[in-house]
Amino acid sequence: MLAAQRRTLLLDRLARDRRVIAKDIAAELGLSEDSIRRDLRDLAAAGLCQRVYGGALPASPAIADYTARQAVSVDSKQRVAVAAAALITPGSTAILDGGTTALAVAQALPATLSATVITHSPTVAAALGTHPHVEIYLLGGRVFKHSMVACGAAAVEAASAVHADVFLLGVTGVHPDAGLTTGDPDEAAMKRALAQRAADTYVLASAEKIGAASRFTVLPLDAVAGIITDAPASDDTLDHLTARGVPILRA
Amino acid sequence: MLAAQRRTLLLDRLARDRRVIAKDIAAELGLSEDSIRRDLRDLAAAGLCQRVYGGALPASPAIADYTARQAVSVDSKQRVAVAAAALITPGSTAILDGGTTALAVAQALPATLSATVITHSPTVAAALGTHPHVEIYLLGGRVFKHSMVACGAAAVEAASAVHADVFLLGVTGVHPDAGLTTGDPDEAAMKRALAQRAADTYVLASAEKIGAASRFTVLPLDAVAGIITDAPASDDTLDHLTARGVPILRA
DNA sequence: AACATGGCTGCATGATCATGCATGTTCCTG
DNA sequence: CAGGAACATGCATGATCATGCAGCCATGTT
Structure with missing residues (x-):
């Protein structure tokens, strides 16, 4: 899995579940929580999600819809x-x-x-x-x-x-x-x-x-x-x- | 295989798998990763794919619209x-x-x-x-x-x-x-x-x-x-x- | 035939990026 | 307030990347 794909996966989950928990995703993908946290931090900086303690929430309904179009493989x-x-x-x-x-x-x-x-x-x-x-x-x-x-x-x-x-x-x-x-x-x-x-x-x-x-x-x-x-x-x-x-x- | 054929193959893989990993394609075709990277770089310049670390992703329609044509102004x-x-x-x-x-x-x-x-x-x-x-x-x-x-x-x-x-x-x-x-x-x-x-x-x-x-x-x-x-x-x-x-x- | 040209390719180099771990800090919960 | 979880940061390591260079081959020219 490419790093860029992982980010769209995060946005996809965000659109689907209305939240993302860093620890769970890290366990699911077999990566360290640090990497997931870094992704979430960058996505939040780009305005694509809202960073919260423990994970992230969608930035806005419109953004969530947009990202949902890019399905993961x-x-x-x-x-x-x-x-x-x-x-x-x-x-x-x-x-x-x-x-x-x-x-x-x-x-x-x-x-x-x-x-x-x-x-x-x-x-x-x-x-x-x-x-x-x-x-x-x-x-x-x-x-x-x-x-x-x-x-x-x-x-x-x-x-x-x-x-x-x-x-x-x-x-x-x-x-x-x-x-x-x-x-x-x-x-x-x-x-x-x-x-x-x-x-x-x-x-x-x-x-x-x-x-x-x-x-x-x-x-x-x-x-x-x-x-x-x-x-x-x-x-x-x-x-x-x-x-x-x-x-x-x-x- | 001609270089042009290889590029269409990359685009087809991109459509089929929603991603391309430079290392894998290089191994599959028996070429150096450099050649694949060069291809992906050129395809991205033409707006036909999106270059990411490790490989490439399909160009989204909106992105293709912008990059291929007037990225200027x-x-x-x-x-x-x-x-x-x-x-x-x-x-x-x-x-x-x-x-x-x-x-x-x-x-x-x-x-x-x-x-x-x-x-x-x-x-x-x-x-x-x-x-x-x-x-x-x-x-x-x-x-x-x-x-x-x-x-x-x-x-x-x-x-x-x-x-x-x-x-x-x-x-x-x-x-x-x-x-x-x-x-x-x-x-x-x-x-x-x-x-x-x-x-x-x-x-x-x-x-x-x-x-x-x-x-x-x-x-x-x-x-x-x-x-x-x-x-x-x-x-x-x-x-x-x-x-x-x-x-x-x-x- | 000999040569020049240009495209394609692989390799070497230094730069950049992604990742995991260690450290110290901040935040939540009870 | 105490303990633990989550966090930001710095650093080391390995992977990936851009660039330049040289070899190869096809094509066209002299």
């Missing part, structure tokens, strides 16, 4: 993202959903990839800006702040004009009965509209999503071409899904 | 941005252009601002994500990579559906004869369409833009409500503009 989402990125083949057209996992997919695309990516997420589009050979098509509309995606009637309308080979769909739950779910009705409608515009829909489902269900159904399970997950092979929910004929792609 | 843009941010008043609706100066405006908005911002730049929209009370409306279309804004027929069409109080327009040149200019015809058309949708258009023009002219005219000088600049008060070009009745707002 080898975690569950990253594995799923790398596997999903392989589905966007050179020359193809893909629809990329919003959310943190889809953002990780955008960042995991090889820098040399030549393809067309359609997205309703400004964050994803911004991340794709560093890929010189990726054509970006942005779907506009009212931006739903929680997940930073364009939703609503205008966005659905804009989606109706596109066609793609694959749609990489992010959800908050994959459940044997409830199907694929998310937390907002407008978001669900937008995802549903996007699924209709692609030949194949693949679901991005890091391990914690498997077996979970949110309030609004996006699609039934049999409407997708595959579910990409890093959940362990012995997962009961996955066995149910496999029994129903839903292809599981191991990340 | 950052202070100048910042002053203009702060002055322009004051034009987006609480409760109003503003159209915010793309480009680095407009991005600076987005970042200069107070965190407590309650307003509606319409933009065709995914980068600007992403930056506004941290403002909890700013309603974001995204205009979609094909994204023009150089300045990261949606352009083309679909974007112009989407623009026709909105209405705003002010439009903060970014240009590359403000010239007494050529008027307000930019470097791309589609971009110019999009900016023109946006100007029609706002009651007042203000131009973001940091000092180096004054007196410059690019190839495509966006608007004549008398079509705008004001030009926001930090150019010195004794500037000849500004005197010409003032003589023609164009209001100058000092940043």
Whole structure:
């Protein structure tokens, strides 16, 4: 782990847990507390966190949000993202959903990839800006702040004009009965509209999503071409899904 | 392996793993760490990655925007941005252009601002994500990579559906004869369409833009409500503009 | 064929940085 | 107020870095 990565890890934890304890992080990373303290001191000097006795607190909600975008490497989402990125083949057209996992997919695309990516997420589009050979098509509309995606009637309308080979769909739950779910009705409608515009829909489902269900159904399970997950092979929910004929792609 | 191939390999690894460690890559490719370091140094200079102690990290979109292009006149843009941010008043609706100066405006908005911002730049929209009370409306279309804004027929069409109080327009040149200019015809058309949708258009023009002219005219000088600049008060070009009745707002 | 040029590479050098430990200080808790 | 935990600081060590230099190779020129 690079020292610079450790700092983003600290900011990430800060955003997630709303606090950081120097001793715990030192033990977790196998470093001396001195190094962690030095990091926290420097981050505080840069205004990125607030130093307190025993650890640190977030500097402000805005900063915490900003840093949360820079996810740290080898975690569950990253594995799923790398596997999903392989589905966007050179020359193809893909629809990329919003959310943190889809953002990780955008960042995991090889820098040399030549393809067309359609997205309703400004964050994803911004991340794709560093890929010189990726054509970006942005779907506009009212931006739903929680997940930073364009939703609503205008966005659905804009989606109706596109066609793609694959749609990489992010959800908050994959459940044997409830199907694929998310937390907002407008978001669900937008995802549903996007699924209709692609030949194949693949679901991005890091391990914690498997077996979970949110309030609004996006699609039934049999409407997708595959579910990409890093959940362990012995997962009961996955066995149910496999029994129903839903292809599981191991990340 | 050619040196150029090695660089693309580094960028791909960076996308896949979210980091690169100089020592590991050197061992893997059978090269000295010096060569890898040289590569990373050059890639960082090109804005394609971020050099850190021990290796490199991916360049974040915002950073790529700033470093790759005008790392110059950052202070100048910042002053203009702060002055322009004051034009987006609480409760109003503003159209915010793309480009680095407009991005600076987005970042200069107070965190407590309650307003509606319409933009065709995914980068600007992403930056506004941290403002909890700013309603974001995204205009979609094909994204023009150089300045990261949606352009083309679909974007112009989407623009026709909105209405705003002010439009903060970014240009590359403000010239007494050529008027307000930019470097791309589609971009110019999009900016023109946006100007029609706002009651007042203000131009973001940091000092180096004054007196410059690019190839495509966006608007004549008398079509705008004001030009926001930090150019010195004794500037000849500004005197010409003032003589023609164009209001100058000092940043 | 002989030579010059320029890019790429590896090595050596001194500088810089990250880290852990020791020391003395400050802070929290009971 | 006492004990212990957390802290800042200085220092030693090893890793990493920038720079300059020399060798190698491909290319183009005489």
